[in-house]
Amino acid sequence: MYAPEVTTTLERNFYVDDLLKSTNNKENAVLLCKDLREMLGRGGFRLTKWMSNCQEVVDSIPPEERAKPSLTVNLEDDNEFERTLGLQWNIRDDAFFFDVHLKEKAPTRRGVLSVASSLYDPLGFVAPVTLIPKLILQNACRQGLTWDQKLNESDIEKWCDWLTNLPKLSSVKIERCLKAGDLDIWSCNIELHMFSDASQFAYGAAAYIKIYDRQGNGKCSFVMGKSRLAPIKTVTIPRLELAAAVVSVKLFQMLIKELDTKVDNCYFWTDSMIVLGYVRNTSRRFKTYVANRLALIHELTSPNDWRYVPTNMNPADLASRGVHPEEGGKLFIWLNGPKFLNMEKDDWPHEPDGITTEYEDVEMKPAVVTSMVQSQCQDVVSDILNRYSDWYKLQRAVAWLLRLKTFMIHRYLKHETKEIFTGGCLSLKEIKTARKLILMKVQESAYGDEFSKLTSNKKIATSSSLVKLCPELNEGLLRVGGRFQYTEFSEDSKHPIILPSKHHVTELIVRKYHEVNHHMGAHHVLSLTRQSYWIIHGIRTVKHVVSACMDCKRRFRKTQRQQMAPLPVERLTPDKPPFTYVGVDYFGPMYVKVGRSQQKRYGCLFTCLTTRAVHIEIAHSLGTDSFVCALQRFMSRRGKPEKIFSDNGTNLTSGERELRAEIAEWNQSRIMNELVQKDIEWQFIPPYASHMGGVWERLVQSVKRALKSVIKEQLLNDEALNTLMTETEKIVNDRPITKVSGGVSLLMGLAASFHS
Ligand SMILES: [Zn+2]
Incomplete structure (x- = not known):
């Protein structure tokens, strides 16, 4: 194990493979050298070229591992690369000095830069001196000189002066030890x-x-x-x-x-x-x-x-x-x-x-001065009311203040009061007391007049906004009178606490109800608040708070929509008979009873693009034949359209091909019957542009909705389905221009009669 100093030296005092270290005394240095050589030796690293300003330390190191006996050490340690100005360490004097080599360089930006960047002075011993070439260089840049252009006269003079005098720096000596x-x-x-x-x-x-x-x-x-x-x-x-x-x-x-x-x-x-x-x-x-x-x-x-x-x-x-x-x-x-x-x-x-x-x-x-004038701030509690943006936090804050008050009274007026002080968390009782105090303050500030009248057992003025509520004062709170005195309900729901419409605390309470009940709508929130509070202009106040709820705004905001294009000419030709321009679409399948089996039936919906009237045919399959039959039945009853629009559905694409052939045949036979026929134009909306078929898709939706609510899970037979379809058609066509609704209840009766 080595002393901590040895390991810290290893960690902090090496610069690449050079070690520089100062110690407090010779003994320490000798010991440190020994330990360092030993420790690094164990890892295969041999430390050599030792040097010290203290002879005893040098003596403690084997001669072959000492550096060449020289008086100075070049701290750049880079002999091959000559610098103009190099920092050296004089061991005998234990001082730094500068070794100055001068080289001729042209007085150009390139020459000055070459010299300026070869000054080695990491600690800034001569920073004011080395600033001069940098200033000359910046001046040249400012004048926009190129790299090899000569500097201007005054700069050349300055530069030559600096170069000539630079060797004088050799006399500068800086003590190493601080x-x-x-x-x-x-x-x-x-x-x-x-x-x-x-x-x-x-x-x-x-x-x-x-x-x-x-x-x-x-x-x-x-x-x-x-x-x-x-x-x-x-x-x-x-x-x-x-x-x-x-x-x-x-x-x-x-x-x-x-x-x-x-x-x-x-x-x-x-x-x-x-x-x-x-x-x-x-x-x-x-x-x-x-x-x-x-x-x-x-x-x-x-x-x-x-x-x-x-x-x-x-x-x-x-x-x-x-x-x-x-x-x-x-x-x-x-x-x-x-x-x-x-x-x-x-x-x-x-x-x-x-x-x-x-x-x-x-x-x-x-400085921006913002001033606010608040006239109703009468005392500390009113001031606090406006500081909080959360109903619970406000109650807790007031509860803590009340606890402080109790503590003070208990501490300083011990013998004059019987109040007992208890520490720990806030109790429910304390929160309730705080809530009551807050509500009292709110009512006092909003209905001071009514308050004082009721306190002195007088009737409130008929002009008061509360007169309709027959307010009564109960334990310091204004409550709605009402006629529920003899019920078993709680006091709060019998006689709700009156709250003013525009008050910060009212807003906090409504917001809390709104948030606790998962952001319900205004009417729901109002009904919940009514269990304890009677808010003046209730629905208006609640709507105001709910509409300001950021959470709701973010989640329920309607997305932006593109403005719709102008209507096509086919939808704007009132002078032609109905079903001149027709949109066609399929819906279904619906199941019908045929004997003991079930079969699929499809609805084929024809929409007049101008009047929005509908005609429904029942197709027995999605095949071309079935569609052509449906189309023929439609044309027989409603007349021949000029133009038919449809989705790009595969059934209808093939339907068109067949249809063309059929129409060509009709024409021939009709021509034979000397009837002049115009061709029917068939237009598909482009693929993936289903919004262009919105005209008929919307009516398909209306029809489907009506049918679904009637049919439910029941099985009709063909006859009943056909009747139901024509009835549906009638109801949809009877719809008022403003609003589509009310058809369902009629159909309910109809479907019930089919099954009875
Ligand atoms: Zn909300």
């Missing part, structure tokens, strides 16, 4: 200071850690910095300042995760009064850009963590403007933090007066 001496990091007081700033070109943030020893002396070190270009699209300075603040918050989030130590206090410094105003403002709403960033800031920090720093003391100011390599003094501030961080807390910059959280700003959403 704390002083061998302090135990877990017993120290640790502060993080995050600075942010923005200019119109760039914005950035810097993080410093201050570690106090037991005597209270603090050491402040640079942890990490970031610098970003402002977008080419113009963004206002307050927005950029806010973006910088977000960078500092994200940096903080990352450091908390990666630092492997506790942080006692954290301060966020900004020189933007506007950002401070935004962060501390919790009452106003901002536009989306600001609101989104503020949401992140408020999620990870508290407004109290934010402080003001004057611009000239703000190290992040460098990240927003850039520093030329020769300005070593400025870089000193960036790497060591502002002077005030090394002073007592009381000497830190003070906030100037005038930061208000309430001011007008373009980023603020205009």
